Amino acid sequence: MPPPEHSAIRRFLLARGNSAIADRVFRALMILCALSIFGIVVLIAWQLIERSQLSWQAFGFNFFWKTYIDPTTGLPSYWDPVNGYFSALPFVYGTLVSSLLSLLLAVPLAIGVAIFLTEMCPGLLRAPLAFLTELLAAIPSIIYGLWAVFVLVPLLRHYVNPFLIKSLGWTGFFDDSNPTGLGFFASAVILAIMILPIISSLTREVMTAVPHSQREAVLALGATRWEMIRMGVLRNARVGIVGGVILGLGRALGETMAVTMVIGNTPEIHRSLLANGASMASVIANEFTEAVTDMHLSALIEIGLALFIVTIIVNAIARLLVWAVTRGAPATQR
Amino acid sequence: MRQEFKTRTRLRGVVDKAATFLAVLSTLLVILPLVAIFIYLIIKGASSLNLDFFTKIPAPVGESGGGMANAIVGSVTLLALASLIGVPVGIGGGVYLAEFGRGTKLANAIRFTADVLNGVPSIVMGLAAYSLIVVPQHHFSAFAGGIALGIMMIPTICRTTEEMLLMVPHAVREAALGLGVPNWRSVISITVKTASPGIITGCMLAFARVAGETAPLIFTALGNDFWSTSLNEPIAALPLQIYVYAISPYDDWHRLAWAGALVLIVLIVLAVSLVRFVTSRGVLKGTS
């Protein structure tokens, strides 16, 4: 049998290799890109741990709750780089107070919005309203900060704070020692506005993931719409909603610019929510470029490391909760 | 019995109405700040915008006028640098998750880590870039700022790329394999290309997000009152300049801060709307 006649194209293709090497290189490159995500986490952790050694060795865990007493005034002092006082306690306090207060303000509203958008909203309004809440998430922190400084804080100073002092002053959480309008409460309000879209979009996602049959089952029993939402939807989606709330908390804990601009930036602990304070992120943003001693820098980086660890844990929990609900659910409508 | 049933039914109706009212109210309360922010941005920003804003560098303290030309150029430089890092690495990671690692433990771990990394505060990214680049070099630089922003883009782009690739039908991959196309070629020229509108969308979103980032730049790019395009020197950036001007005591600078914020938000809203427009028309039109 004579050898088969090949066309020009066949001869060309026969001469091409199997590109096994190119395939292997490509695959390795893609794996490398994916592994870079682990790399980034490890790199951040390693850098922050290394550069915070000085402060860690000097103070250990005391760094987070030590209270110094200033010998001249006899008053408690926490953070005074000049005198070598380094305690992150007021920043931890400020972060917790402003974040938790912001959750308190944002969660009911976020769930309300999610309920309105998924269950009540006329179809025509749904898309634009969802877009608006998405837009809220796309506004940069610095613009929230700018708006808060020039609009929100004066508003609080002139109208809201006097009202709070008058009506709730007796609780001790609202006293009139700070006339600026800055402070924990202002931070909490701006944080609430910022984390609202995150919580409400996730809540919406888990609510749409609740199968339609669950709603119909409750409606068929003669329930009103609210009862249907409460029993058929919210009950089934609650784990995911908690996940969304925790995700919002994660964002609030690390939010920097807007908080730095309105919290007042004094390393003090006050019971009053209207007092000035500082948060972990704000003290880093505020003092880092001015820090001159190695110990000051190291202490600030240690605060950053603590923030890193806490947000990793908070976000991991939130993701696990959200995944537990939306896994296997039909594709969500965006 | 009958009477009791009636009052209960009426009560349930009232509760239902109240719940509806509260849901509508909270929606209005959420829209309110958004509207307020935009109104202020437009009123205060537009009145301060002029040609000088786009062509001049900041005026020295005490002199009025000046603009943010250097900050705009600086932001463009930083974002270009960030995209150079974030886009290829992010897309590569997404390709691994969707094309090679599907269902493996490694891919699940990477996906989870990417989601968690997304929630790490940007100021922490700035600290890491400071520690990694600024400290060894002994000076602040555009380079350090660009890296901090680039790292932030990676997890977002990686996850959206994966999601978009998963939407490409299996039949399309089979068609390419059936032609004897090498795998790398099939992934780049067929799968990624088919999903490219969605992937570009993801990149734009990541881009819009880091465009407004300020915290990671404070101690990496630092800011600069003068013209600088060198990657090895401190560089100005729009959000940084807004921050500096907003906390300054001068009215003239406050006006510039508003103008800068307006420019920034217009860019971001344009990006997000574009994304919205593309996705609403179907990310992968005609593939089903």
Add this chain to the structure above:
Amino acid sequence: MGVGIEVTNLNAWYGTNHTLQDINLNIPANHATALIGPSGCGKSTFVRCLNRMHETNPIARVTGTVRIGDLDIYNDTTPVEIRRRVGMVFQRPNPFPTMSIYDNVSAGLKLNGYSHRQSLDEVVEKSLKNSALWDEVKDDLKKKSGASLSGGQQQRLCIARALAVDPEVLLMDEPASALDPVSTSKIEDLIFQLKSQYTIVIVTHNMQQAARVAENTGFFLNGRMVEFDSTHKIFTNPSDKRTEDYITGRFG
């Protein structure tokens, strides 16, 4: 020109599912061969073993030998190389959605690094003429996307795409099952014309289709090949009782 296929002791698994058992078969060159049988009988798996598409599924496994021409495809070569010599047309039309008609047809060449512009033009025209699509699309080759065509046109586009790499064997996995009767008859005409130049293996659940286009027919049942003979013999005088039952519609 086509080459013959020689299959010896072919076994295939999906996970623990033994989908093909001891298949022995000689498929003659430049003829159309039909594979029939009830769904799930392994006929699709069989054609996917002929261009090593079977192994793209990570849980799949194959033993035995398949020789295409004088090439042992499981030992002498790689999947990428063998798939360039064995074209495949799938059950559902799967044109590349983002590509124009022209790019779809030339994809197999371009993506394998062939870039001679003029001969690409020739190949595209020849392949589209061979797949009887040329007259319908010649005016907007580069304007229209492959996905904008009708189902039947898309499938002929996929055939043109497979023909463009000048394969020696053309595998067709139920190529008309997703199409309307008019499109189906067009595809059948096409197969009839192409079989003098290519070795065609066509899987079908439609017995009339097998009878119309193929010289030889194999009957598959439960992962085994029950009978292989000339189409005429299979449909008029099968040797096996099970073939007869299937042909006469007693099951399947």
